[in-house]
Amino acid sequence: QAQVVESGGGSVQAGGSLRLSCAASGRTLGNYFVAWFRQAPGKEREFVAGITRMIRGAYYADSVKGRFTIANDNAKNTVSLQMNRLKPEDTAVYYCAVGTKAAAMSVKDYDSWGQGTQVTVSS
Numbered sequence: 001q002a003q004v005v006e007s008g009g010g011s012v013q014a015g016g017s018l019r020l021s022c023a024a025s026g027r028t029l030g031n032y033f034v035a036w037f038r039q040a041p042g043k044e045r046e047f048v049a050g051i052t053r054m055i056r057g058a059y060y061a062d063s064v065k066g067r068f069t070i071a072n073d074n075a076k077n078t079v080s081l082q083m084n085r086l087k088p089e090d091t092a093v094y095y096c097a098v099g100t101k102a103a104a105m106s107v108k109d110y111d112s113w114g115q116g117t118q119v120t121v122s123s
Contacts, residue, residue, distance in 0.1 A: 002027035002112040006096045009117030012086055018119060020081040022096030024112070030072055033099050034079045035110060038092035038119075045095065047105040049081060059103060064090075086121045094119050 002024040012018055022034065035050035049060045049070040058070045069082040079096065094117050097110035104110065 002032075002098050004096050004098055004112050004114035006094065006114040006117040009094060009119045011120040011122065014086060014088055014121055014123050016086050016121070017082070017084045018086065020083065020094055020096075020117060020119075022079045022081075022114065023077065024096075024098055027098060027112070028074075029077050029079050029098065030074045033102060033104060033110075034070075034072070035097050035099070035104065036070065036081045037095045037097055037107065038090075039095070039116075040092040043092075045107050048094070050103065050105065051079060052103055057103075059105075061105075083119070086119075088121050088123045090119060091121050092119060093117065 004024045008020040036048040037045050038048050039045040051058045051070045067085045071080050096114045098112040099110035101109040
């Protein structure tokens with residue numbers, strides 16, 4: 001398993017932007033499937049965005065489509081999540097996950113997880 005570390009969380013007002021970064025040791029992220037999930041207090045962890053290794057395609061939850069962008073930086077071995085036009089309902093702990101299943105959107109399909117980074121959006 002990879003050691004996965006997220007960074008870039010913080011607090012922002014509604015309409016603002018944040019950029020999260022996911023780094024992994026022990027794995028070249030470009031060779032795996034990487035996704036971002038989030039978990040708000042009292043709610044289940046949910047899929048946000050994922051990126052596929054072969055065709056470099058990205059896929060998103062409907063709630064973030066058009067506002068969030070996931071990207072792979074092979075030179076830095078990182079995957080970023082650019083979050084624009086943030087809403088209070090985006091407030092959650094965001095987790096990066098690494099796995100080997102194509103286009104997976106379920107928690108159970110990823111075997112390496114970071115500790116999470118808090119994103120707070122105020123109205």
